[in-house]
Amino acid sequence: MNKIAAIIGGGVIGGGWAARFLLNGWDVRVFDPDPEAKRKINEVLGNARRALPMLYDCALPQEGSLRFCDSIAEAVTGADWVQESVSERLDLKHKVFAEIQEADARVLIGSSTSGFMPSQLQEGAARPERIMVTHPFNPVYLMPLIEVVPSPATDPHAVEAASEILTSLGLYPLKVRKEIDAHIxxxxxxxxxxxxxxxxxxxxxxxxxxxxxxxxxxxxxxxxxxxxxxxxxxxxxxxxxxxxxxxxxxxxxxxxxxxxxxxxxxxxxxxxxxxxxxxxxxLSIRDLERKRDGNLVAMIRALRQQGNAAGRLVNEHQRTVFEVPAPALPLITQDRVIPVDWTDMNGHMNEGRYGQIFSDAAEVVMAMVGADEEYVARGMSYFTVETTVKYLAETHAGERVVVETEVTEGAGKKLRCFHTMKRKNDGEVMATCDQLMLHVSLETRRTCVPPEDVAARVTRLAALNGEA
Structure with a gap:
């Protein structure tokens, strides 16, 4: 059963929060009396659905459900997290917090406020220890920093729980040591x-x-x-x-x-x-948002390669999202969205990136047989010696694709894979790749026979095709 986030206030920031939760598999309930709230949030969601998955080399969790509620009580009752993002008026926030805690006194409440201190927000609250500042940056679905600001009245266990939730969403919770106007x-x-x-x-x-x-x-x-x-x-x-x-x-x-x-x-x-x-x-605001999102995706992906700053955070989050597939057909070795920095002057994915995605697929096969990062650190691996790629249809940024892999040969030093890349939504075949790898010693840089346990797993994968 999915966890539930309640979003109170559905403007630009509230919409960004809704997107971040939804695309990480949470169910989201939104309350905003603005009659345009649904349209605004769906537009933010459209940008988020295009951009956030581009950061990752695997599929994010299945998207949660989105429900617009008629009252604060309907939105927050039974929720695991409440994010308040209403206008920067202290009297309005006090009213909202009172309604939230009247409906569900146990729920954790984070405020998106950029200016108010948590002690100000907690004034007159029934349970001030459940309220804290969790200040994001726009767009919330891409920018990882969240300033977590407790007051002396905030329960330390609530702060810890909040940090765990935010981290699970791929965010970086920065705890502010002392409350101060405008935070850090x-x-x-x-x-x-x-x-x-x-x-x-x-x-x-x-x-x-x-x-x-x-x-x-x-x-x-x-x-x-x-x-x-x-x-x-x-x-x-x-x-x-x-x-x-x-x-x-x-x-x-x-x-x-x-x-x-x-x-x-x-x-x-x-x-x-x-x-x-x-x-x-x-440029329209939507044009500027898409340009901003594309730039952020490309920059963060560059930082991923270096394992630094926001890129390191995405790498760490991806490890919690990705699971090595079970040995069964069809063997899905890639399920991902094509990032914006993989396209060329023609507006489609360039040929070098097909090599990248098939290489990534092969690394999943290697992980399945035990030739993972730890195995490489021990001094052994598989090297590609031959590939034949066929380009069958254009692939564009933002498209979700899957790679189905068959191990067509697995004996001795050889590990041969046939990869088929398909568009996720209609199954159209975009490209294929026949890839031959040989087992090598990283010490001698020459081919060698793999250990028995790895060889046995390779043989079992190759046998799947005969069983199909």
Whole structure:
């Protein structure tokens, strides 16, 4: 039976939360009195269904069910988690928390608030120990960071349970040690935003030039190293102490205006809005969201290959999602969505990526016979010596495909596989691959006979075809 998440407030953030839970196999109930809530959430879901599965090399859990409820009580009763994402009005949040706890006093409640501290949210609550801040970043279905902020009144066991739930969704729960206005990340964003307003107001830079300074410069470094690790590298061999000694005096220079705020006049608003329209007004919000999602998928997948930052998190989450298949026909060795970075100038998957997906399929077969990562660490593996690939239909980003594999030869040093890649929704064959692998010693880099246990598993897989 699926776990249940209740989403109270179905705007951009609430919709993102709904998508994150749904695509990880939770059933979701939504309450939002906005008559447009269903349309808005379904549009967010459309983007999420396209983007999130692209991060993974295997299928996510079967999608849960989505239900729109007529009351808070209907949504939260019996839920395993409640995520509040209503407007940033403290009186409204207090009213919502009271209704939630009146309906189900035991449920865990996370608030998406970016500004209020948990102690403020807990004022007047029947069970303040069940309430905490779980502040996400947009889009919630792709961005992994969740700031988990308890107050002294929050039950530590509730915080631990919340962290386990969030981790199971592929998120990164960052526990904030002490409650503070705007938590951690938004305080950085406010500082950068404030300085950016001055740069525009004073005619130093346009909105596009400021965005370029970020995306072509420190934004790339921060995305994989953060702030302090970036500066540690900047300190060279002498490290962080050298960096601090070298750049410490700059803290006294009047470079920034972080303690001052430009007067928020209509003129400044018009200037910012006009420049922003000129920069990207030719694209709809949905176009921008899809572009953003595609960029995030490609960047996080690059970090996956390096095993760093958000990429490491996806790798860890995938290990909890993927299971080596049982030896039975049809043997499904790949079930995944084609990521956006696998396509070429023609708009379809390029030939190199067919090699990638069939290689990934072969690694699943290797895991089935015991030639997994631990086996490789012991100094043995299978190497591909020959492949014949036939491209039969175009494959596009966002399509879900499966690879069915037959072990057609399994004797001695040989392991031969025939892979058939099909579109999941209609079974059309997209490509096939005949792949011959030989068992090798990684010490000598030459072929050798595999151990008896591995050889026996290979023989059993090959025998499946005769039994079919």
């Amino acid at each position: 990340a938004d305080r950085f964003l406010e500082a950068v935003w404030r300085e950016a307003l001055w740069l525009v107001k004073d005619g130093i830079a346009t909105t596009e030039e400021i965005d370029n300074a970020i995306r072509y410069g420190f934004g790339l470094r921060w995305g994989q190293m953060g702030l302090f690790e970036t500066y540690r590298v900047a300190g060279g061999e002498a490290g962080m102490r050298h960096f601090m000694a070298q750049f410490g005096p700059a803290l006294k220079w009047p470079w920034t205006k972080l303690m001052d705020v430009p007067e928020f006049t209509d003129e400044l608003v018009d200037m910012i809005a006009d420049q922003s329209d000129a920069q990207s007004g030719h």
